[in-house]
Amino acid sequence: MTTRYNVQTTELKWQKIWEDKQSFRATEDAERQKYYVMSMFPYPSGRIHMGHVRNYTLGDVVARVKRMQGFNVLHPMGWDAFGLPAENAARERKVHPAQWTWDNIKTMRGELKRMGLALDWSREVATCDPSYYKHQQKLFQDFLKAGLVYRKESWVNWDPIDNTVLANEQVIDGKGWRSGALVEKRKLAQWFFKITEFADDLLSALATLDRWPEKVRLMQENWIGKSEGAKLRFALAAQPDQPPDQSIEIFTTRPDTLFGASFLALSPNHPLVAELAKKDGKLAAFVAECNRAGTSEVNIETAEKQGYDTGLKARHVFDKDWLLPVYVANFVLMDYGTGAIFGCPAHDQRDLDFVRKYKLPVKPVVLPEGEDPATFSVGDIAYTGPGKAFQSQFLDGLEVEAAKSKAIAEIKQRGLGEGVTQFRLRDWGVSRQRYWGCPIPVIHCESCGVVPVPEKDLPVKLPEDVTFEKPGNPLDHHPTWKHVACPQCGKPARRETDTFDTFVDSSWYYARYCSATNPDKPVDRKQADYWLPVDQYVGGVEHAILHLLYARFIARAMKTTGHLAVSEPFTGLFTQGMICHESYKDENGKWLYPEEIERKPDGSAVHVTTGGKVTIGRVEVMSKSKKNVVDPGKIINAYGADTARLFMLSDSPPERDLEWTESGIDGVWRFLGRLWRMVDDVVDNLPVLGAAKPSAWDEPSLKIRRATHRAIADVSAAFDRFHFNGAVAKTRELGNLLEEQGRSAFAVNGATAFALREGLETLAQLIAPMLPHIAEEMWERLGHADKMLIDTAWPKADPALLVDESVTVAVQVNGKLRATLSLPRNAPPKDIEAAALADPNVQRALNGASPKKVVVVPNKIVNVVA
């Protein structure tokens, strides 16, 4: 009797059973090998989106496969719950950030649970919870003690209307994204994490992360940006109104081109420039102009090289009578190197552009192979290739690399400077003038300076009674919160009102999961040492640099301070692609949601209510602004979690972008129906569980068994390599075969029926990581009321069934396929060759010619060369 598969009831049924049995709760067990799989935790923005569904499905498949393979799996979930959107909501909707955030968490937790994820919810963390950020504050203080944190003045983007610091991304065309005010560069005292302390290690350890995408490692490598060069001092020629013995320190990676120098250039923010600007109004104006334009990315791209001649002259390091003009230039960055450079226009394009504008000399000092030193000159394109030094005194004749070394040796010997390694990576500024973040746990005292909040007073909790009417930081406006007594001297002092960058929160949550409920310390070493590192981390590639680099840094800092044993938090990383969808616009050019349009049979589209013409746009990444989004909640309500999950895994490889289509969802939905019928239609005719195995397998039963074991091998391999679309294809192949066999042959033969039962049970197991609910239901329908499918062991392929006695050998003549032969496995090459040549099609292709050569690859292919 055929039953219908009821998605909603079945899915809720199994979710309840898993929850009641605490099936996915993880505990340390020294006897079992652990496997820690983690997906990037979501920001509680309101509802889950398709990106979350994909991310968590991928992680869940890994968790479930590993669990069935016998690993002790930890698969936790939490909330990256601090951040600006909560404060915006507070301003716009008059709802408290905490309220807004916790409400969202509640909604989204429900949505995630409806996905049927194999998560250990007992370890759930939320970064905005004082029980979480208390420990973050403790970590900060440990880092402070260890010298990994410091406070310094630094340049920030300041919005003078909102009275707040803006991140670079929030500055658009030099204006604040919210207020529209011209952004200023301001110097502000900020907290910094000394990430540069680990620059070398963060770089070299990338080589050990062999289960990370090459792309991410390269991006991190470029971000850290190690370069070898030299720092050296240029003495300033005495000026009437300058103190003597002044000098400018520059950084260069091309000390071999020092004899081609035309000028020195200082950053507009260089201390010496500030000094000069005091007496030079024009210079001050120039600096102000640079600072205004400097923040905009568009400006950087198009900005012309601009310089201001200070009138100062610097003496060339190797020739004190050779005077070089000193400019202030808009393209010199204060926070890289020393904030000052020497310009060698012949061998640096940017310097060349600058020099052409200010009419300075261009002297080539590297001679390309085959050029004549007497005639070689540089036009509009600087020469940056290899060659031999010339017009360079003691460097003459040396290749670039040798000349660099020689120049550095010379500089060092003369006491002018030394070779240095320079990193592009800068220390991590973590201060934010925001309310909804983790308070930085220090107190500023007039007499004692910066005093950490004593451990017994942690956490420093956010005050709840704050207002968001005034621009700026609500913590700073709060009437009482910041006024405290100094913990050291007891005098009135001021609490730090900055909060941490939210990237700090997400840089150690993987460690907190190990001891999620421990009230006393951030992590328990025993637990952390058991679980860490994370074996498989899954998330979006947009975090390839910042988040992953910060997490790697914090792990090192935690190791230094004794909290962890590992320095690399994630040994395996997988970055998934984005979800895309067609976009739609109405006649007025306004974006439309997919459900607002209706497709016509001819491919065009109209508005579903007005019937107006709709323009179908490109397929692009789902985004709220373009309204090309589909709500996962609606999909799960209509088709179930299994359908949504399988769609995420089918077709597109997980690292690539995925196009969401309605027809694709229908296809998956149909597959679920087929799976159910496959079992339900035949189950009553199958041999009972535990029936004796047939003594012999006939051809039809062997066919089923071979396919079953082939599928086990292929699907297992596909899962191992993250080829989830391949795993789907292989399970579908097995399904197709079982369906066909089940319809035709099962009733007539005991062996076939037995093989079919085996096949169906295996199929249920193979799809279980992807379709956990229907798999469990199939398993139960197959008679396993005693043991849940998730508690069974992952099937093993029988090697004997993976090899066929006969193989198909392709036969080519001159590289073109002419025939295929069915031959016994491992037939001797001679026999294969003979069979190939005997084939009528091969004979015809040869057309009487005798073969010059025959290449035989046993069990695969024969190529007859005529």
Next chain:
RNA sequence: GCGGGCGUGGCGGAACUGGUAGACGCAACGGACUUAAAAUCCGUCGGGCGCAAGCCCAUGCCGGUUCAAUUCCGGCCGCCCGCACCA
């Protein structure tokens, strides 16, 4: 500008270390069942020629290596991503 990736049917994509190109799915078309529709099932499905056996062309383009190239090498063309005044 620097770094990286990718180009395969109408579409998403498969092809492990070079060895039968197009698995699996979507769409489309034809058929069965039905009063009809839905659902389901069967079949066809890169292009061309042929009644057929079969033949020719085909993995962005041009060339190379090889018995054999989607795969390796060189040069173009196109698309995508990351970083970017980093000295």
